Amino acid sequence: MVWEVLDGAFARRAQAAGTASLDVLDTGGGTGNFAVPVARLGHRVTVVDPSPNALFALERRAAEAGVAERVRGVQGDVGGLFDVAERGGYDAVLCHGVLEYVDDPAGGLSKAVEALRPGGALSLLTAGAGGAVLARALAGHFEEARQALADPDGRWGAGDPVPRRFTVEQLTGLAGQAGLAVESVHGVRVFADLVPGGLVDNEPGALEALLALEEAAASLPAFKAVATQLHVLAVKRG
Known part of the structure; x- marks a missing residue:
């Protein structure tokens, strides 16, 4: 994109x-x-x-x-x-x-x-910032997701390697x-970082379909x- x-x-x-x-x-x-x-x-x-x-x-x-x-x-x-x-x-x-x-x-x-x-x-x-909130929530880290949502720099905690989002x-x-x-x-990368890699690698045509979805x-x-x-x-x- x-x-x-x-x-x-x-x-x-x-x-x-x-x-x-x-x-x-x-x-x-x-x-x-x-x-x-x-x-x-x-x-x-x-x-x-x-x-x-x-x-x-x-x-x-x-x-x-x-x-x-x-x-x-x-x-x-x-x-x-x-x-x-x-x-x-x-x-x-x-x-x-x-x-x-x-x-x-x-x-x-x-x-x-x-x-x-x-x-x-x-x-x-x-x-x-929104991507970090969604990623932490889907990984089961709900407190970190809430912290990223409230933090003005979009950080999920002291261990977050990104200084700001x-x-x-x-x-x-x-x-x-x-x-x-x-x-x-x-x-x-709306969806790409959330989709299991094995699904994209093993499903015929999945990568092309994912790219088309990202573009849309x-x-x-x-x-x-x-x-x-x-x-x-x-x-x-x-």
């Missing part, structure tokens, strides 16, 4: 900019799960990540995919983004799995927006405050509210 949304966004941005090759910044891009496929489309990608090991794996992965000349990895994080990246220098910014972990989500998102050119696209992917309203609110116009919001539910408000992840696509105003 995320990739389909991004593919369309890149195509629209390239058409608007009158170029086939965009400058893309991937904050927290790690080993290149998105960066390498984006580079395969012909775009130039800068990956900012704090982990040297992840950046080493990114370099190897890009070389194996034949896109090493279009992928550049630099060590850093969104807090010090402009120590390693150009302000206002990118047609698109990916901010995936970042806001959950930074001390100041609003400040981190503002920096990501500052990196965009006017009209540039920002892809925001975070953990969803977001609702749709929180994410779109942050995007608006940062100067973004939201184009779409989708729920990601992704934009519906009731299912976005309980998705494991939330994806927002937005454009920088001005």
